[in-house]
Amino acid sequence: MxxxxxxxxxxxxxxxxxxxxxxxxxxxxxxxxxxxxxxxxxxxxxxxxxxxxxxxxxxxxxxxxxxxxxxxxxxxxxxxxxxxxxxxxxxxxxxxxxxxxxxxxxxxxxxxxxxxxxxxxxxxxxxxxxxxxxxxxxxxxxxxxASHGINLLLNDIMRLDTLQKIYRRAKKVIKHVKATHIVATVFEKKQEEKNAKNKIVTLKLCSKTRWGEVMISCESLLKNEEALQETVITEDLKIPRNVRNTVLDKDVFWVQLQNSLKILKPISSPITASESDSALLSEISYQKAQIKSTAFEYLSVSLQVQKKEK
The missing domain is CATH 3.30.420 (Nucleotidyltransferase; domain 5)
Structure with missing residues (x-):
């Protein structure tokens, strides 16, 4: 340059x-x-x-x-x-x-x-x-x-069928909004109506190798729930049926997305912390203990509920 x-x-x-x-x-x-x-x-x-x-x-x-x-x-x-x-x-x-x-x-x-x-x-x-x-x-x-090891752990957890299905649905919504000019424009207007300019959160997709960004992606979707719902019911917008159904699925999709974050956040946060220039080796044991006591406990409870439902 x-x-x-x-x-x-x-x-x-x-x-x-x-x-x-x-x-x-x-x-x-x-x-x-x-x-x-x-x-x-x-x-x-x-x-x-x-x-x-x-x-x-x-x-x-x-x-x-x-x-x-x-x-x-x-x-x-x-x-x-x-x-x-x-x-x-x-x-x-x-x-x-x-x-x-x-x-x-x-x-x-x-x-x-x-x-x-x-x-x-x-x-x-x-x-x-x-x-x-x-x-x-x-x-x-x-x-x-440490960050690579925790990333691999999160990668393994994301292979669970339930989390895969939720994130696949979430990605379809984000990709469609970001890739369709008219839909993106309407969505941005709805964001401005719902939030102050300094509180607007853009929709984010994670890269293939950085599973720690899954949490950021899911959070960006949750913070725009109302704006997305008003966008997909806007007349004259040709929203694919599967995207519209996902956004309007309050009882299943949005509830599952919130529950997924209870598993992902305790694992994603240590990845971000361990990747910083100020990260300390002595903190890794504490971070692993936190993952075990929060994410794993909630994950085990969720799996038991799923087994009973089947």
Missing amino acids: LLSITKNAYCQEAFKLLRPSYYLPSTHYVSKPLLESEYEHVMQFVQGKISEALCLAVVTDGWTNVRGERIINFVITTSQPVFYRSIETGENRHTAEHIGSKVCEALQKIGSGKVFALLTENASNMKAAWEIIMDKYPHITAIGY
Whole structure:
């Protein structure tokens, strides 16, 4: 984006008006000397944070970038998280041996003596890499991401038929409203009639890999119940029958949606908390205990009721 700005005639003219004596740097100057200088400045800051810290934890994760290249990222937690480096794996697969060797190389450059913990995702190849790393560095403890583990738990719970059916119905409503221009316009007007501008909540869909957002999605639907009901009964709007029936189903759908949140909220909240920069490892046990005492108890009661009804 910055490189295209330096070539843009309108931007050049704007800078001339602001300060005639100023000349935008060339594309080469921005992409080479300036970028390299900034990189050196940032790395000096990161190295300073590492040097100052008495102990460190290394966070690593494998992913695929927009070009389809496999990447391993390293973040170091000092007094604050700092991005350390990103490496391409090239033709190498993300096997335990390859990941283990790359993590060990990074630990050696960082200074393994200061590192007390390694945090990774909970995939089987990562867990196998733990053994390789801890064999070489016995003082380092490998730990799986708490947020990833709780996310997987929520993913398993969302496989229950009852929750699947409720969320499928909820998604159809949200998708239709957001994807249909006329319906979205009418819905926005109904929102304004029902709420003050600063209290309007937009309808939200969760991504496939972030089940913690299911709660946000369901809550956004509940907070717009009346606006949605008035929207679907508006004349001349061609609302699909299944969407209209869902929105007007006060006795089943909306009640089930509220009950679902009693299960989802105690699990979704710890995901959000554990993903923040201020999250503490010591809080995880408490969060798990809260999930067990609230969501699981309500879930077990709900399953017993369903069995009796059958």
